[in-house]
Amino acid sequence: MRRFPHKRRTRSAIQLTALIDMVFLLLIYFLLTSSFVEQEGVSINVPRVTATDLYSEKTIMVLIDKSGGFHLDQQAVSDQQLESLLRTYISLSLDKGVVVKADRQASYERVARVLDIARENGARQLHLAMEKKMPGKNKN
Numbered sequence: 001m002r003r004f005p006h007k008r009r010t011r012s013a014i015q016l017t018a019l020i021d022m023v024f025l026l027l028i029y030f031l032l033t034s035s036f037v038e039q040e041g042v043s044i045n046v047p048r049v050t051a052t053d054l055y056s057e058k059t060i061m062v063l064i065d066k067s068g069g070f071h072l073d074q075q076a077v078s079d080q081q082l083e084s085l086l087r088t089y090i091s092l093s094l095d096k097g098v099v100v101k102a103d104r105q106a107s108y109e110r111v112a113r114v115l116d117i118a119r120e121n122g123a124r125q126l127h128l129a130m131e132k133k134m135p136g137k138n139k140n
Contacts, residue, residue: 060097060098061101062082062098062118064101064103066106067106072085072086072089079113082117086118090123095124096122096124096125098118100115100129101129111128
């Protein structure tokens with residue numbers, strides 16, 4: 001009986017090196033870009049505190065710039081517009097919360113005005129936004 005030499009079968013392998021490189025590049029891209037996302041378009045310099053409470057993302061946010069102007073939904077509004085818009089937003093809100101984010105140089109009277117308007121129109125929770133102090137930094 002005649003024997004034929006066995007042919008060695010070559011195993012095909014999937015090269016994963018390029019795929020792994022792409023996954024790592026995408027991971028690094030998303031990690032770097034996600035840290036630069038800002039919350040709103042109006043530049044506000046808020047005071048710093050040691051401890052802060054979290055608020056719901058569904059909460060209504062009123063911004064007060066350093067000149068005392070009000071901003072709601074990233075649009076400048078007058079005192080009368082603020083009152084009517086807050087009344088509408090609070091009536092539609094589930095948690096009835098309002099966050100006031102005021103610049104450090106904004107007048108205390110303007111902050112109190114927003115808090116009064118919100119309370120008069122049914123806000124149950126009033127919050128003042130602060131920036132958390134980083135330990136070891138004495139930045140004003």
